[in-house]
Amino acid sequence: MGTKIKRSASTFRGFVLPPEEVQRLVGVEAVLLAQSGQPMRPNRPNVWLRSAAKFEVEFTDVTLIVDMIPAILAHAGGVEHLCSVRDQVSPEFLEINLVLPIKHSVSHDDGYVESETLQDIGRLGATLGLSFL
Numbered sequence: 001m002g003t004k005i006k007r008s009a010s011t012f013r014g015f016v017l018p019p020e021e022v023q024r025l026v027g028v029e030a031v032l033l034a035q036s037g038q039p040m041r042p043n044r045p046n047v048w049l050r051s052a053a054k055f056e057v058e059f060t061d062v063t064l065i066v067d068m069i070p071a072i073l074a075h076a077g078g079v080e081h082l083c084s085v086r087d088q089v090s091p092e093f094l095e096i097n098l099v100l101p102i103k104h105s106v107s108h109d110d111g112y113v114e115s116e117t118l119q120d121i122g123r124l125g126a127t128l129g130l131s132f133l
Contacts, residue, residue: 004101004133006059008072010082010126014050014092022053025085026076031056050092065111068098069121069128079120086124096121097129 009031012022019033032054040046057075059068073096076082086094113128121128 004103005099006061006063006068006101007056007099008059008068009054009056009097009099010072010076011052011054011095011097012086012089012091013052013095015053015089016051017089019051019053022051022085022089025088026053026055026082028055028076030054065098065100066114066117069096069113069117072096073120079123082124094124094126095129096124096126097131099131099133101133103133 011032014036015022019030019035023030023033030053032052034040034048034050034052036049036051037047040048055072055076057068057072059071063071073079073082077085082094
């Protein structure tokens with residue numbers, strides 16, 4: 001069984017620009033760049049239906065949920081910067097995802113998201129996903 005890492009990600013999906021241009025606009029290295037219509041893996045028939053650029057931050061097990069979204073927003077340049085990038089890229093959608101490996105965890109802490117963070121997500125027009133692994 002592989003170790004699952006707690007992480008948060010911000011992903012732009014469904015845009016016309018080359019994914020490398022989105023990465024350049026954000027200003028940090030993406031963990032995933034995908035071009036619509038290109039193979040998901042070499043020599044495989046499956047193709048990306050939408051272009052994507054995914055930016056990610058990893059955390060230790062003791063990191064609280066309340067700190068995870070602000071960390072990915074700060075990593076990607078802050079809310080104002082991301083709003084500017086969003087306006088230039090015009091993605092079909094922008095998502096923030098929290099990956100929480102709890103299945104084999106010894107602790108199952110509750111968590112919360114501050115109202116200011118929810119407002120930031122709203123300003124971005126982003127969705128919030130929770131992945132419990």
